[in-house]
Amino acid sequence: MSTRKPAVAGTFYPGEATKLKKDIQKYLSAVPALDEFANIAGIISPHAGYIFSGPVAATAFKAIAHLKPKTVIVFSPSHQEYFQKYSIYPGDSYTTPLGELKINDDLRSKLLNNPHVIQSTAGHKAEHALEVQLPFLQEIFSHRFEIVPVVIGDVTIEMMDSVAGALANLNLTEDFLVIASSDLSHFHSYELANTIDRELLDLLQSYNLDEIAAGIDDHTLEACGIMPIYTLMKYTAERSKAVCKILDYRNSGDTAGDKYRVVGYAAGIVYNP
DSSP states (O other), X not given: OOEEOOSSBTTTBOSSHHHHHHHHHHHHHTSOOOOOOSSEEEEEEOOSOHHHHHHHHHHHHHTTTTOOOSEEEEEEEOSSOOOBSEEEOOSSEEEETTEEXXXXXXXXXXXXXXXXXXXXXXXTSSOHHHHTTHHHHHHHOOSOOEEEEEEEOBOOHHHHHHHHHHHHHHTTTOXXXXXXXXXXXEEEOHHHHXXXXXXXXXXXXXXXXXXXHHHHHTTOOOOTTHHHHHHHHHHHHHHSSOEEEXXXXXXXXXXXXXXXXXXXXXXXEEEOO
8 A cells, every 4th residue: 555645744835734623614714604616626725834725725614625536636736847648646545634535446447548647646746736635635525535636737727727627527427526736926015916826817717718728828827726727617517507606815915925026816616507
């Protein structure tokens, strides 16, 4: 048995299980009542240290807390390593202070049939953006579920479209949710960050995949996880008419930092109405 052990426990979030559970419950309990959405494909969730982005991430996770998916596919950007394609961890599980999450080997094998998906440790060894999603999942779901952890390297729009199509085909027979891990703009003033981020969020909510793809190609969209977001949104659109609704937006100037150099965070839900 091989597991990917925590890399950022004790830094991005508490390394002790009791404290971690307490913090997550605090964030979740502070979220106002949300509408219950049907036909949910997945969520957009930020990935900074919990004191910064935890309150926003909690909104996204609370929106799916009533569900009981068999598997959760987590798409993350790579901050630490350069590689190509979608990299699925080759081991048996990921471990957090809250316990072990088994990888769905059958669904992993089916995704590996796509030529743009590889089985590799590339992107997984020190990546925080995927890891920080997992304790929230462990806290909101009381049923037994599995994961497919995927870190996205250097990919093209065509590659993302191909993987999104593969997900849509798998969704005909497989039960899974998708998490798209992403922060927004980085290190602008509070006012400028709000302007930049609102423009992106308006684009997501208009569901203009062509404009999003163009922004990915010309590097004008400030979201480090724009490829996970695009993959989720393209997959959902492949299922049927799709909606992206932003449930919360704040930046580090609102949560736990100064207002001079902030990072933006959004919680979103993507579904088929």
